[in-house]
Amino acid sequence: ARSLIRDNLEKQAGCLNLIHSRMPNIKVFSGTSHPDLAQRIVDRLGIDLGKVVTKKFSNLETCVEIGESVRGEDVYIVQSGSGEINDNLMELLIMINACKIASASRVTAVIPCFPYARQDKKDKLASNEEKEDSKKLAKKNYDWKFRSRAPISAKLVANMLSVAGADHIITMDLHASQIQGFFDIPVDNLYAEPAVLKWIKENIPEWK
Template structure:
């Protein structure tokens, strides 16, 4: 395989991510165009031939989930109509993954609807990272490669050489994943007891399981929008005697109001990935972004050459880590 064989295209929310992937692979982003007309309609056009090619489309479903999701469907259709041999959808962040169950009457399982629509449009494969729950892979009939930000984020934490480290899960539901971070960092684990009563994006923190006195606490979560859980948990950790509090997020979908809360919180630093392009974060000195684009680039290289992707789940090469940690925000 040569990098010239790989055809990577970017949707409107995936441009910088696709550029970083191509930089890692020594490839070029495919020529394409996305327009939004005055009535809100989306128009996409491929600027080069893709006949007989294996195409990789990069697009997060992030800050504008409805527009970004519909755009993915149009891109898949365009590639298939242009006779691409296969279309792999690269979803650094799958925003609708939060809708993964029917836990109350008369609601949609939104993640399943999105999965079915992506496949109906003609996608042959999906590559995603840190889905809200693992069972979402089962919503797809086509292959799904589920990557994890864990090795990149853990290396970013480890290289800070934080003293007396303890990993903190915001709730029992995330404890299994947080345990993997704790094992990687050779640190103990504490767990918050959190409950949600409605869809207001506000969670009530009840209790903390574990001893954090004198520790440097690192809260681990997959994403945060309002920042409410992180702020309340950080305050509780300080009350329980933690010396310092940091946070580590796979996806930085923090709202403007959430960012203000986090700026005023005891959290010293929030480490996250570039899975979502979130320009509002550029003004914050509390945000440190590392890139998972090299991780996705390595995954695409392996998929394209028919090699195993599973070695990337727990450990990645020094080259991937080095490129990830040298990332600078735009």
């Protein structure tokens, strides 16, 4: 499934290739969450991956240094929300801000797996998983029956991306499509289903 999603994202690079032919000032940078995907995208585009250095200080703060000029450039930052979600999200926010204050004309965040997308509303009733957890935490006086005080974290992430300086978001298969409404900037929510169906038809002859 991951390879199919990756292939679908690479096909979107065909659109970027057309844009690149008309707008040569495109630069693509990669965070540490999925450098292989970013490399495959730039290979399809026929351009070099932007230079960026990411490191952590001794207190585990994330430090990002953009290694080339982005002044007046149309910047794309590829960073997924999988794996170490909190670290990857913070790294993305810092990269967006670094490019924006370095005078990039536009910054697009390419986020195949949108972080905190499951927390898109306040659920009145707890999920089955939470009910199981509530039994374990009963002795600590946790009340998980109602979640009226739960955050809407997907909206918070949307706000953070906008404040960091993102002008455009590209993501895939959002947990809930209404998350697009959390943003005041354009959001493209791509779907893997067409690529998955195409692969099945081409590789499983008996499929109907």
